[in-house]
Amino acid sequence: MERFEEYLQAKGKRITQPRRILVEHVFSKHEHFDADALIEELAQRDAGPKRVSRPTVYRTLNELVEAGLLRKMDIGGRAVYEHDYGYPDHDHLYCTQCGKLSEFHSEELIRLRDAVGREQGFRVTGHKFIVNGTCQECQRKTRRQKRKVDLI
Amino acid sequence: MERFEEYLQAKGKRITQPRRILVEHVFSKHEHFDADALIEELAQRDAGPKRVSRPTVYRTLNELVEAGLLRKMDIGGRAVYEHDYGYPDHDHLYCTQCGKLSEFHSEELIRLRDAVGREQGFRVTGHKFIVNGTCQECQRKTRRQKRKVDLI
DNA sequence: TTGTGTGCAAACACTTTGCACCCGT
DNA sequence: ACGGGTGCAAAGTGTTTGCACACAA
Numbered sequence: 001m002e003r004f005e006e007y008l009q010a011k012g013k014r015i016t017q018p019r020r021i022l023v024e025h026v027f028s029k030h031e032h033f034d035a036d037a038l039i040e041e042l043a044q045r046d047a048g049p050k051r052v053s054r055p056t057v058y059r060t061l062n063e064l065v066e067a068g069l070l071r072k073m074d075i076g077g078r079a080v081y082e083h084d085y086g087y088p089d090h091d092h093l094y095c096t097q098c099g100k101l102s103e104f105h106s107e108e109l110i111r112l113r114d115a116v117g118r119e120q121g122f123r124v125t126g127h128k129f130i131v132n133g134t135c136q137e138c139q140r141k142t143r144r145q146k147r148k149v150d151l152i
Numbered sequence: 153m154e155r156f157e158e159y160l161q162a163k164g165k166r167i168t169q170p171r172r173i174l175v176e177h178v179f180s181k182h183e184h185f186d187a188d189a190l191i192e193e194l195a196q197r198d199a200g201p202k203r204v205s206r207p208t209v210y211r212t213l214n215e216l217v218e219a220g221l222l223r224k225m226d227i228g229g230r231a232v233y234e235h236d237y238g239y240p241d242h243d244h245l246y247c248t249q250c251g252k253l254s255e256f257h258s259e260e261l262i263r264l265r266d267a268v269g270r271e272q273g274f275r276v277t278g279h280k281f282i283v284n285g286t287c288q289e290c291q292r293k294t295r296r297q298k299r300k301v302d303l304i
Numbered sequence: 305t306t307g308t309g310t311g312c313a314a315a316c317a318c319t320t321t322g323c324a325c326c327c328g329t
Numbered sequence: 330a331c332g333g334g335t336g337c338a339a340a341g342t343g344t345t346t347g348c349a350c351a352c353a354a
Contacts, residue, residue, distance in 0.1 A: 014328050035318080053336045058319060073230050077343085078318070087339060093274050104268050113263065113283055116256050121288040122245050131265055131281045136273040166308060166353050185344080205311045210344060229318090230343070 001027065003085055007067035018052045022060045026070070032082045032101045035061060073128065075101075091128075095135035097142075102135065153179065153235055159219035170204045174212045178222070184234045184253045187213060225280065227253075241283040249290035 004023050005015055025042060026033075035057055042052050052060075061081060064070040071084040075094065080101070089110075090103040108130060117124035134142070156175050177194060187209055194204050204212075213217075213233060216222040223236040227246065230295050232253070241262075242255040261281060269276035286294070 012333085014333060016328070018335070051336095055320075055337085056335060057301060058201060059334085074226055077226050077229055077231070079229070090178070091270060095274075096277070102272065102274075104272065106264060106268060108264055109261075112258060112260055114256060117245070117285060119256065120245060121291075122247075122254075122257065122283070122285050123291055124283055124285040125248070126284045128280070128282045128284070131269060131274070131276055132278045132280070133274050133276040139273075139275055164308085168309060168353070170310070207312085209347075211309085214345095239310060 002063065004067055004069060007063075007069075013063075017050065017129055018056050019060055019063075020048060021050065021054055022057065023064070023069075026064070026081075027083065030083060032080050034078055034080050038081075075130070091130070093131045093133065093135070095138055096132050097138035100137075102136055156221060159221075165215075167268055169202065170217075171197060171212055172241075173202065174204055174209065175216070175221075178216070178233075179235065182235060184232050186230055187231050190233075205246065225282075227282070243283070245283045245285065245287070247287035247290055248284050249286055251293075252287055252289075254276050254287065 001020070001024050004019070007013075008015055008019070011127065022042065024040075025045065027067075038061075039052075039054055039057050042057070046052070061072075061079075065072045065081075065084075069083070069085045070081045073080045073082070073092075088105060088106045091109065093098075093102045093104065095102075107117065113127050114124055153172070155195045156171070158170070159165075160167055174190075175192065177197065178190065190213075191206055194209070198204070203212075213222065213224075213231075217233075217236075219234070221237045222233045225232045225234070225244075225302050240257060243261065245254045245256065246252075247254075257265045266276055266277050268296075283301055
């Protein structure tokens with residue numbers, strides 16, 4: 001929050017109640033989320049007059065990304081956000097059954113990435129690496145499912 | 153094309169003129185493209201009665217993906233397609249200045265990916281790796297730009 | 305002839321924008 | 330009081346869908 005206030009002041013922007021509510025909520029948890037989830041959570045948390053509107057959620061999320069506090073990813077054509085500030089670089093495992101994202105970090109990946117860039121005369125500024133597959137939990141479910149089918 | 157006919161027949165689907173036109177066009181070039189580009193190209197190529205409509209383009213692209221002939225990627229929230237059939241696995245360098253995609257292949261990346269999956273009990277089925285940065289051409293442009301500015 | 309495919313227009317999901325009013329500074 | 334911020338509704342994108350007609354099998 002202090003970090004965001006700093007950013008806002010530097011940009012001559014204002015510290016308003018909707019921004020405060022949103023930022024506080026976003027940084028009270030550490031999960032990945034999308035705009036819709038956030039809008040809904042804010043809606044049931046603060047109904048009535050102090051609710052934060054849909055456009056303001058989108059506007060503030062963009063500001064948080066610009067401020068370097070959130071990282072925005074596109075997963076299946078929809079924007080997903082995660083904490084960026086004070087959070088180590090990492091990549092993602094995406095379970096295509098349940099949609100869960102988990103994280104991992106690999107220095108080797110960075111080395112590989114930079115080596116590829118160098119070879120191609122490409123100035124690397126970042127990357128996106130998503131490993132698709134099935135998480136442990138869904139593998140278990142699928143196995144149970146299969147057993148049932150096998151009994152028929 | 154033969155491959156697609158095979159797929160269509162297997163699914164009890166029909167080989168129609170729009171599908172033929174689209175497939176022929178898509179596989180006459182080897183670049184990355186999005187739905188809009190394809191729609192426009194088809195429009196100026198075959199105007200009038202034998203033009204392919206927007207919905208049909210989207211429907212057929214989805215079929216081609218299902219048939220394993222095209223690969224679909226999301227880049228910045230928009231779908232981009234590339235040939236898949238008989239095309240080696242590869243990943244992408246994405247120039248954030250001009251939007252150009254180039255390709256590279258790395259066995260090491262696959263090994264790394266599978267190792268990460270194994271460590272986390274994740275059954276890996278695929279991945280998406282996009283390296284962002286500036287391509288050689290845009291680096292040159294930027295340098296020219298900078299020189300001009302320096303002279304002021 | 306049968307039922308899939310097509311074009312059209314409209315619906316869709318997600319995100320952004322125009323505008324009158326509100327509120328931090 | 331000023332100028333940016335907000336909510337509302339409406340406009341944008343990119344993509345999908347309902348429907349009546351067209352056409353491949």
